[in-house]
Amino acid sequence: MHFIKNILFINFAILLLCIGCSQLKTDSTEIINSNVVMPTNEYSLGFNRIVFSVVNNEGSEAKKPLTVSVKNVKTNKLNVVDPVFYKWPNKNGGFYVLNTIFDNEGSYFININDLTDSDFIYKKKINITDNELTPKLGEVIPVLNNKIITDTQNISEITSDSNPDHNFYQYKLSEALNNDKLVIVFFLSPNFCKTATCFPQLDVFKKLKLKYHDKIIFIHVEVYENPHLIKGNLNNTKISSVLNEWNIKSEPYTFLIDKNNYLFRKFQGYVSFEEIENYIVNLLNE
Template sequence: MRIFTDIKTGLFSLCGLLVFFCLTGCSSSPDSVDPTPTITSDGKQYRGAVVLSTDLAVGRERLLFAVIDSDGRPTGKAGEVLETDLQLIDTSHIQKTQAVFREWPTGSAGVYSLNVEFDQPGQWSLNIWVPDSDSSQKQISTKIQVAQEGLSPAVGAPALATQNRTIHDVMTIAEISTDNDPDPDFYQLTIADAIISQKPSVILFGTPGYCQSQVCGPQISTLKKIKNKFPDQINYVHIELIDNPLDLKGDLARAIMNPVLNEWGLQSEPWTFVIDADGMIVSKYEGFVGEEEILETLSKLL
């Protein structure tokens, strides 16, 4: 996942949230790390948790988090999270949740997702229970901020009728995509066209050719696999984040960000939105989302 530091100039850097992949020298926040690691029966040390979601608001949300070890790496094993809940800080308001392990594209680690319904803004505590060394459970907690309204369009809201550039507006797909193996079907429609087509749509905002985090590049590959299974029933639209890919010649300092990002309020990448046949957003995914998780949503729309 990448966070943009300057949308206007197009300069961006890897976010400190990728600490658990050891791709940057950043460290997680003090609130999310237990300074005294727990040693479990298999010798694994749990250091804390890192929340990866950056745009949480009242309403339905997908919250991603990673449990990290004493080296700051994800534990990367299904079943290590025994239980989770969310508590509005300084209140007795608690929401029980079920965490689902999601393997990362690298195959060497994974994160957990929660489908939650935030009913109040403010600071919440994500409480996570993991195995302890004596066969008991240990609680890890980290704070998250929930806004009244998010920056990006909310689940349940109409999709924006964006007039993005398509293959019909350019001489070559390379003008609107950094994908090394672009599928022309992802560049046929504007989002405005897709939402009035009376078919479900999957919209990806990402820059696969310049991905540095090992997670945004595989996203479009995942959507291509889904397209192979459902080639005609679903619209597929890829919105390239870089507005001038042919000018870069390997130098990201030349990048101009696609103005569509501001329109959709996106401050990180990749983002994937699933839109129903009525043009309403039924799910949105910040960061990488696997085939299984997207199909869970699409199966309800087909």
């Protein structure tokens, strides 16, 4: 429960920092709105999943009637996109997921407007290049030397989860592939997550495993090299070298791999049970 409270505290802190500056023009074209929180910071050519939330004056993340568009600065091509709202687990409010495609390199604007408030404007400029940090969608998933139970004498050395599911630490990625099953690889630190969304995210995968244990192999990668030595003091942390193999810079981060070893979807930040299950069902029905 304290993880959920941390989420509320973080959101409220963001609101406090921005009170009095509802809109701030950073240049003649970009408008920053303090009520919009958009943590996604990795963009690439092709399909993109962009997460954002709208924080109201009470500090909670509300569902509002929004219009969202994505504009290519060079071609002026404008795509209107319907964001999907997902609820946070065990708390009020939620977040939006914007699925869009960037078909060319260059600059784009993401525009968000509230249909009930003409003064509500958000306009963010992003740059798209072909230099993707993490593994690319549609390509064969690269190797990953993730730690498993047989690498250690105590599972607490490879996960900070106080109630770990041992099945999450049974397979090296190379062993999990070519088993005619989907594979989900997720990077997070259950007890030392800096965004307070890792424990709820872990709960999503435990529920998914109960439902799809015979169809999906789950692989958890702990963010820290030494979870058993942290003992509640983040000064003792050491980032796991495994994260460097896929250039993971934030948590949680989730990768859904199809039966042919191709990366089908990736999720920066929290992904709900409902959202990821939609993709799972589609892959299983192919």
